[in-house]
Amino acid sequence: xxxxxxxxxxxxxxxxxxxxxxxxxxxxxxxxxxxxxxxxxxxxxxxxxxxxxxxxxxxxxxxxxxxxxxxxxxxxxxxxxxxxxx
Amino acid sequence: xxxxxxxxxxxxxxxxxxxxxxxxxxxxxxxxxxxxxxxxxxxxxxxxxxxxxxxxxxxxxxxxxxxxxxxxxxxxxxxxxxxxxx
Numbered sequence: 001x002x003x004x005x006x007x008x009x010x011x012x013x014x015x016x017x018x019x020x021x022x023x024x025x026x027x028x029x030x031x032x033x034x035x036x037x038x039x040x041x042x043x044x045x046x047x048x049x050x051x052x053x054x055x056x057x058x059x060x061x062x063x064x065x066x067x068x069x070x071x072x073x074x075x076x077x078x079x080x081x082x083x084x085x086x
Numbered sequence: 087x088x089x090x091x092x093x094x095x096x097x098x099x100x101x102x103x104x105x106x107x108x109x110x111x112x113x114x115x116x117x118x119x120x121x122x123x124x125x126x127x128x129x130x131x132x133x134x135x136x137x138x139x140x141x142x143x144x145x146x147x148x149x150x151x152x153x154x155x156x157x158x159x160x161x162x163x164x165x166x167x168x169x170x171x172x
Contacts, residue, residue: 007139014132021124034120038107046100053093 012065019072026079037080043073098151105158112165123166129159 001009026032047069054062087095112118133155140148 004139004142007135007142011132011135011139014128014135018125018128018132021128022122025122025125026120029120031120034112034115034117036108036111039104039111042100042104042107046097046104049093049097049100053090053097056090056093 008061012061016065016068019069019076023072023075023079026076026083030083032076032080032083035076035080040073040077040080044070044077047073094147098147102151102154105155105162109158109161109165112162112169116169118162118166118169121162121166126159126163126166130156130163133159 022035026035047066050062051066051070053059054066108121112121133152136148137152137156139145140152
C-alpha cells in the first residue's frame with residue numbers, strides 16, 4: 001500500500017469516528033445547549049452530498065465514511081431536538 | 087460543468103462552512119461545556135490528514151476546504167480550553 005493510500009485510509013477512518021465522542025458526550029450529559037443546531041443541519045447536507053458523490057462514482061471508502069457520519073449526525077440532531085425540551 | 091463536478095463543489099463548500107455556526111455559537115454564548123474535546127482533537131487529526139493528502143496530490147478543493155476547517159477547529163479548541171476556565 002502506498003503512502004497516499006494509507007493517508008486516505010487514515011483520513012477516512014478519522015472522519016468516520018470524529019463525531020463519536022460528541023454523541024457519547026451528549027448521551028451521557030443529556031445536555032446539548034452548547035451544540036449549534038445549524039452545525040448539525042449543515043453537517044447533514046454536507047455528508048448527504050458526499051454520500052451521493054460516493055455512490056455516483058462507486059467510491060467505497062467515501063460511501064462507508066459518510067454513511068457512518070450521517071448516522072452520527074442524525075443521532076446528534078435527535079439529541080439536540082429531544083434533550084432541549086427536557 | 088458536469089453533475090458530479092457540481093456535487094463535488096457543493097460538498098466542498100458545505101464541508102468548509104459546517105463549523106462556522108458552531109464557532110459563532112460558542113463565541114456568542116462563551117459556553118462550550120457540551121462540546122466534546124475529543125471531537126475537536128479527532129477533527130484536528132482528520133483535517134490535518136486530508137490537508138496533507140490534498141497537498142501531496144495537488145487537489146486544490148481539498149486543500150482549500152480543509153484549510154478552512156482546520157482554522158475553525160483551532161478556534162473551537164481555543165474556545166474549549168479558555169471558556170472552560172471562566
